[in-house]
Amino acid sequence: MSTLKMHPISLGRISRGGYVIGYEGAVPAGATVLLGVPDIQRSMDVTNQNPKDLLTAANLPRFLSLIGGHKTWWGAVGRCTLFVMRGTSQIAQSNEQPFKCPVRPYVGPLRPAMGRGDSGPPLRYTGTPPSYPDGRMLHMPAIDGCYYFAFANQFETNNAMRGFNCITYTGAVLGVDANTKAMSAYGTQLANQCGCTPCNVENKTLQEVRTFFSTHPMGSYLMWSEHHTALVVNGVVHEFREKRRGYNTESISQWQHSDSRWWVRKTPRQF
Numbered sequence: 089m090s091t092l093k094m095h096p097i098s099l100g101r102i103s104r105g106g107y108v109i110g111y112e113g114a115v116p117a118g119a120t121v122l123l124g125v126p127d128i129q130r131s132m133d134v135t136n137q138n139p140k141d142l143l144t145a146a147n148l149p150r151f152l153s154l155i156g157g158h159k160t161w162w163g164a165v166g167r168c169t170l171f172v173m174r175g176t177s178q179i180a181q182s183n184e185q186p187f188k189c190p191v192r193p194y195v196g197p198l199r200p201a202m203g204r205g206d207s208g209p210p211l212r213y214t215g216t217p218p219s220y221p222d223g224r225m226l227h228m229p230a231i232d233g234c235y236y237f238a239f240a241n242q243f244e245t246n247n248a249m250r251g252f253n254c255i256t257y258t259g260a261v262l263g264v265d266a267n268t269k270a271m272s273a274y275g276t277q278l279a280n281q282c283g284c285t286p287c288n289v290e291n292k293t294l295q296e297v298r299t300f301f302s303t304h305p306m307g308s309y310l311m312w313s314e315h316h317t318a319l320v321v322n323g324v325v326h327e328f329r330e331k332r333r334g335y336n337t338e339s340i341s342q343w344q345h346s347d348s349r350w351w352v353r354k355t356p357r358q359f
Contacts (some may be wrong), residue, residue, distance in 0.1 A: 091113045091115075091180045092121075092181075093183060094109070094111045094184070094185045097124030097168060099329050100225070100242070102227055103241065104143075104144065104145065105144045105148050106148050106151070106243055107151070108141050109123070109143055110138075110139060110141055110142065111139055111144045111170055112139070116174070118174070119172050119173060119179065120174070120293070121134050121135045121171070121172055121173075122173060123170060124170070125154035126156050126166070126184065128171050131171065132147065132151060135233050137241070148231065149232045152231060152234070152236075153180075153232065156191050157187065162192035163190070163192060163245060165186050166187050166188075166189045167185070167186055168186075168187060169181060169182055169183070169184045169185075184239075189245060190244065190245060191209065191237050191245060191249075191283045192209065192250070193236045193288035194206055194234070194237070196313055198261055200236075200337075200352050202261065203257055203328055203334070204335055205335070209250050209282055210251075210334075211251040211252065211328075211334055213251060213329065213330050213332075214250075214251045215256070221238070224238065224249055225238055225249070225252070226253060228263060228266065232318065235260070237249075237250055238266065251334065253330075254316050254318065254327060255271045255275065256271050257327070257328035258275075258310065258317050258328075260328075260355065262278075262310075263276070264278065264281060264282065268281050274314070275310065275311075275351065276351070278312075278338060279353045282356060284353035284355050284356065287304070287353060287354055289351065289352035291350065292350055292351075292352075293350070294347075296350075297311065297352060298340055298341055300352060308354070308355045309321075309352050310352070310354075310355050311351070313348075313350050316345060317353075320340055320352070323340050325340050326342065
């Protein structure tokens, strides 16, 4: 009979380990506790961790690598079991608990073209009326070279929500940490957070913006209005837009939007 009982697994803050995985029961002195994902062959040592919360920021990368080893688990349901070992002999095993796995992380450079997506599930527009602020973000910094989709400091686990809204897309390209709150409202906060340089295009009409870019055809710029945020790189708009159901590129000379007033600043990072 198992001497350990695993508690139901819940999502937690990524900065604290991403999941709350706990158990109750006695572990004999000198024994080793392995967290199997889901078995001994794919496990990690959690002997010295807090029984109420086995994952930390330090061992989270190992846990995520075990999820990734299954390949089909991203955005699906995984399973965990605890094993108590004495040397190479198993002396106890807990019950199994399911958990929701993160959607497949983005692996690659942060650049405007990342909006096209990767080999994972398609990137979708994730902020829709009346919840525009609900756009998903990339957790910064990367974990083992992987950028995980997140919302409210927790992993996103629903493939239908793997994506961005307009400002979280631009923030992801510019490598902005969601904890700065720079993507929570208006483009001005994002521009200030990134240290974008004013170029005398503040509160201008779209036609005035086009005139500016006709004389500044090269360079990378952040452009925003009251309701939208985009990047303009070498005269081409890169955006994540509900109307286009996601990523869109278009020459600024042809690009249209219903908002009447716009701001443009040069980004420190040039693409």
